[in-house]
Amino acid sequence: MDSIYFTPFSISVLNVALMLSVLLAFIWRIPDKSYATKQLLRFLIGVDIVFLSFVYIFSSLSLEGARMAWWLLHSVVLFAVFLIQFAYSFPVFILTGEARKALYFSGAASLLTYAFYLYHTTFIPPEFDANGSMFVFPGAYEVGIAMAVWLIWSMAVFYRTARMLRHGIASGAEPDVAATEHRIAAIKKIILILLSPIVLVLVIILAYLELASWELASHLLGTGVMVFLYLFAMVYLNNALEPSSLQIKMVGLFLGAILVVLGFSSAITADLHEEAFLAQKGADATRSTDLLIADRSASLPAEVAYVKRDGRVIYSTIGGMAKPEAAAADWRGDWGFLKNRGNDPQGFYIEKTITADGHSYAVGYSYLLYRASMHALSSSLAWVVLGAALFVVLIFPLFFHRSLFIPLRRLLGGAGQLEHGDLDINLPVSVKDEIGTLTRAFNQMAGSIRESRDKLRSAYEHQIDLTEAYSRFVPKQILSTLNKKSILELGLGDNIQKEMTIMFSDMRSFTSISESLTPEEVFRYINTYLKQVGPIVRKHNGYIDKFIGDAIMALFPADAESAISAAIEMQREVDKLNRKLAQDGQLQIKIGIGIHTGEMMLGTIGESERMEGTVISDVVNVASRIEGLTKIYETPILISYTTRMKLKEPHAFNLRTLDRVRVKGKQQWVDIVEVLDGESGERLGSKLETKQAFEEAVSAFQNQRFEEALQRFTALGSRQEEDRAVAIYRERCEQFIEMGIPENWDGAVKL
Incomplete structure (x- = not known):
């Protein structure tokens, strides 16, 4: 009791320190803090230090008690910060760089402050204000000066921050608000930050009010101001640009609510306990007065330190006490407060004034009794406060870790998976509350999206199949040539005039071959051939316009080289196919190819219920006649001289001028050229020679x-x-x- 002394104000300051510690933990856990938030962090650390500075004033009249109480409370606060930090990062302990800096700053400032107070409490004796209501150390005034300097510094910091927020630039620091931030949001944030110096002023006033008077109203006022400070920080966190954490907010709000309740209950309990103590001692004083009147001083309680009658000491257990100095009036109603002569920090007393037998009696008790009673109550309340805080920062996260935080993190993870397109997700439902309902709704939503995706994918694949099926009847190249993106845009009569190269390919002696085959064999025979040559046409940027029995009509919009290259490769593919057919004992295939180039009209013909794409031009007839000439000249590939003139590199092919003919139905003659590359073996070598x-x-x-x-x-x-x-x-x-x-x-x- 002589070394450590807890008072109701100790509990109030402990509440304040714990609240500030929670706020510091809030801000430490914010990732990518802005410049303004970092300033708020430093500001709250300073306020925390200011509150810890009051410990030496109210913790004990013993210098050793003041030192021990200072370090005890400061250690508790720092330990609470570490516990909060651990609880917010459960199950892994993470101490961020900002947290370490804040702790270093707090520790250094605490050492300087403690050294300052130690000087005053060691070398300068306490003073008693007979006209006031308390005893003071001279260092208390320096505390006020230090807090005033801190207030000026804080106001300067936040004024500079406000200007930086206004211009969107933080000189020498990270930018806080981008230039494009909404004006209203910026103004709201500035106002929230500028509130903090006002809060500091209220806290300082509150501290001195509580030092001056331990009335219930003062405690309630102090708790209310701290609630305001706490709510200010929470509002700032909810409106700041940086992301926060639901776990931090829940733990913080719950702890804040508990501390507020404990603050009110502690103040009320302490006030009631003090009244009960003084009432008991008042009754003892009345009995002591009656004993003195009955001349039974030997029966006085041992707790009575002295008795005065009409201002003169008639009974005393205080050694060497000549006369107690005047007491402060109305310390607690009809109770007075005074000290012995000299500067003994322990020489303080409380006395009860009683009027009896026509005289005024004053019965004095050692202040240590009052201290011991209030210390016992305050110590119990302090353990309750610390226990509640530890329960919140440790047990609360453990209790809600499985029922709240894990399901929420699963939901956040599931939302992230959905955002990245992973729809194959089904979250486990571990609780049967709103979170469980939300999880089930999330699973249903993911399932609906997955089902819709599957339906959409199926419809898309079906549409692709339909498009591919349509392309077998209406080639994609017709759509692109007509500048149509979809077959749905194709209308009857759409046309375009363009220079293209046309190829006709026909099988030799197909009529006689088909007569020796069944219908199934005929179709199989034709399709075997077409399966080989169709891809070759597409490979060389052409497309088959139509199949005419065993004949092929193909168009090459790009250039004449593509048509000739396709014709050569078709002949070589037929040679390979013939070798295979010969091995199977089947009839071999021979084809002739005619190629011509010219202006053609490509479009759609037919009627509303049946239409097809085709080309209309005399070039088509000429190409067909040229293909027919391959039978007469017994050569695989013939092209027109017009096609030869369209070749960019005619020397890439082995061409031989063949003849000048006038085909059936044409008055104008046509020069035809033989493509020797269509030959093979000795015939090719002989013709080249x-x-x-x-x-x-x-x-x-x-x-x-x-x-x-x-x-x-x-x-x-x-x-x-x-x-x-x-x-x-x-x-x-x-x-x-x-x-x-x-x-x-x-x-x-x-x-």
């Missing part, structure tokens, strides 16, 4: 030098017997030599 000689013979024929041409073709015939074109030219030369040249002959032969 005689290519120049053949073209010279054709030139002589076109210039009506038939005898020279005949000699040249005869020489070629002796070298290669399988070249049907050589035989045809030889017959023509002999005919023209024998019958003469037709009138107005232009070098073209009608076929």
Whole structure:
């Protein structure tokens, strides 16, 4: 009791320190704190230190007791901060860099403050204000000066912060509010920050009020101001730009509510306990007065320190006490407060004034009795406060960890998975409350989204299948050529005129082949061939416009090279297919290909219930006739001279000028060119070897030098017997030599 002394005000300050510690823990746990929030953190640390500074004043009249109480309360506060930090990061202890800095700052400031107070309490004796209501140390006034300096510094800091918030720039620090932040939100935040110096002023006034008077109203006022400070910080956290944590807010609010309740109950309990103590001692004083009147001083209670009658000491147990100094009037109603002569910190007394037997009696008791009684109550209340705080910061998170925080974190994790497109999620429902209902609703929502996704995916895949099915009948290239994105945009009569290369391909002797096959075998035979050549057309940026029995009509919008390359590859693929058919004992396939280039109209024809895409042009007829010439000249690939002129690199192919013909239904003649790359084996080598000689013979024929041409073709015939074109030219030369040249002959032969 002599070394540590708890008073009701000790409980009040303990509540304040715990509240501030919780607020500090709140702000420490905010990730990516802004400049203004960091300033608020430092400000609250300063306020916490100011409250701890009052300990030496009210904790004990003993210097040793003051020191021990100072360090005890400060250690409790710092330990509470660590516990809160642990509870918020449960089950892993994390002490952030900001928390360490704050603790270092608080510890250094505490050491300086303690050294300052130690000097005054050690070398300067306490003073008693006979006209006032308390005893004071001179250091208390310096405390006021220190707090005033802190207030000025805080106001300067927050004024500078307000300007930085206004301009959106924090000089020498991290930017707090972007320039694009909404004006109303910025103003609200500035107002919230500027409230804090006002709170500090109220706290300082409250502290001195409580030191001056331990009335119930003072305690209630102090608790109310601290509630205001606590709510201010919570409002700031809820309106700040930085993210916070539901766990922090729940623990903080719950602890704040408990501390407020304990503050009120402690104040009321202490006031009632004090009244009961003084009432008991007042009754003892009345009995003591009656004993003195009855001249029975030997029977006085041992607790009575002295008795005065009409101001003169008639009974005393105080050694060396000549005369107690005047007491302060109305300390507690008809109770007075006084001290002995000298500066003994323990020489304080309380006395009860009683009027009896026509005299005024004053019965005095040692102040230590009052201290001991209030200390016993305050110590119990302090343990209750600390126990409640520890319960909140430790047991509360453990209690709600499974029932609240884990389900909420699962919900947050599930929301994150949904955000990243992971719909295969089903959260476990571990509680049967609103959180459980929310979890079930989340699972149902995820299931509905997953079901909708599956339906949408199925519909999308079905649409792709439909599109692919439509593309088998309406090629995609027709849509792109007509500048249509979807077949739904295609309308009857849509058309475009464009230069394209057209290819006709036809199977040789298909009629005779089909007569020897069943219908199923005929379709299988044709489809076997078409499966091989169709992809080749698409590979070279072309598309099949239509199938005409065993014939193919394909278009190449890009260039003529693509059509010729496709024709060459088709012939080679047919050669491979024939080798396989020969192994299976089936009939082999031979095809002829004709290619022509020119302006064509591509569009849709038909009627509302049935339409198709096609090309309309004389170029189509010419290409078909050229393909027919491959049978006459017994060559795989023929192209028109127009197509040859459209080639960007004609030397990339082995081409041989073949003939000038006037096809059926056309008055204008067409020069045709043979693509030797369509040949294979010895035929290809022989034609390449005689290519120049053949073209010279054709030139002589076109210039009506038939005898020279005949000699040249005869020489070629002796070298290669399988070249049907050589035989045809030889017959023509002999005919023209024998019958003469037709009138107005232009070098073209009608076929």
